[in-house]
Amino acid sequence: EGGFSGEVVLLDGAAVGASDGTAVLSLQVSVLAPVFPYAPPISEPGSRVRISVVSASGFRTAGKSLRAATSDIFCVAKLKGKEATRVRTRPVLKTSEPQWQEELEIADFEQGDSIELALYDSDPRAGSVLFGSIPMPSWAFDREGGFNGELEIKDASKASVAQLRVRIEVLSAAILAKAPPIAEEGSRLRVFIRSANNLSSSASKDKHRDMDDDDDDESLEISCLCQVRGSNDFTFNSHPLPFSPNPVWNEEQEFQSFPHSSCLEFAVLA
Numbered sequence: 001e002g003g004f005s006g007e008v009v010l011l012d013g014a015a016v017g018a019s020d021g022t023a024v025l026s027l028q029v030s031v032l033a034p035v036f037p038y039a040p041p042i043s044e045p046g047s048r049v050r051i052s053v054v055s056a057s058g059f060r061t062a063g064k065s066l067r068a069a070t071s072d073i074f075c076v077a078k079l080k081g082k083e084a085t086r087v088r089t090r091p092v093l094k095t096s097e098p099q100w101q102e103e104l105e106i107a108d109f110e111q112g113d114s115i116e117l118a119l120y121d122s123d124p125r126a127g128s129v130l131f132g133s134i135p136m137p138s139w140a141f142d143r144e145g146g147f148n149g150e151l152e153i154k155d156a157s158k159a160s161v162a163q164l165r166v167r168i169e170v171l172s173a174a175i176l177a178k179a180p181p182i183a184e185e186g187s188r189l190r191v192f193i194r195s196a197n198n199l200s201s202s203a204s205k206d207k208h209r210d211m212d213d214d215d216d217d218e219s220l221e222i223s224c225l226c227q228v229r230g231s232n233d234f235t236f237n238s239h240p241l242p243f244s245p246n247p248v249w250n251e252e253q254e255f256q257s258f259p260h261s262s263c264l265e266f267a268v269l270a
Contacts, residue, residue, distance in 0.1 A: 036139065053164075054099075054166060058162045059096040080116050187258050191226050196222075228265075
């Protein structure tokens with residue numbers, strides 16, 4: 001209680017030289033309450049993490065920092081050491097005050113996993129340029145209520161600081177209520193892919209830098225891939241369609257001898 005306030009003797013003080021040959025240092029030391037008081041984790045095996053990326057502000061041009069008026073800024077999130085969990089927002093064009101209001105989700109979160117958040121400038125000539133990144137330890141968000149606030153992200157030269165506003169929540173492993181399985185030996189699986197909504201072509205265009213500047217969304221094709229995790233024998237890819245934010249496939253596929261307790265993975269490809 002009260003910490004320490006006073007003077008301490010420097011062990012090698014004779015060389016510094018107070019009048020009696022002893023050097024002292026005057027200081028005050030206090031123990032502060034933790035920024036995040038302890039709370040028990042709420043994650044369980046198979047939990048997911050929802051990251052609501054709201055906005056960023058405070059960019060300042062300094063050295064190799066973002067070009068304030070012409071930056072196309074996007075945010076990347078992933079679990080530390082797990083590159084396959086990488087997700088990203090769309091780039092917000094020509095601004096230093098991006099507003100995303102976008103939700104990202106990472107599956108298979110394990111208790112103790114930290115999240116890495118990074119801001120990039122999407123440059124059509126140089127590719128994606130990293131502004132800066134920050135780790136979020138699990139104890140900061142794996143708790144009742146999660147994390148909701150601003151984070152400071154410094155650029156590589158530490159000459160510029162941006163504030164990233166996010167909300168991070170740990171979600172239950174179960175998207176659907178638990179129910180007993182009905183599969184039995186010889187069961188089949190029927191998958192009907194209907195449609196997708198609110199897709200953005202920005203990420204796809206980042207992967208196709210060799211496209212002519214005059215090409216537009218109609219030059220892209222989009223399809224939906226369904227497969228059993230870890231098996232190349234159970235894969236179904238819908239017919240490609242010209243890019244649309246709201247593609248409609250209405251395609252059906254039946255898998256024979258569906259492996260019991262398998263996990264289905266879906267991906268929209270462009």
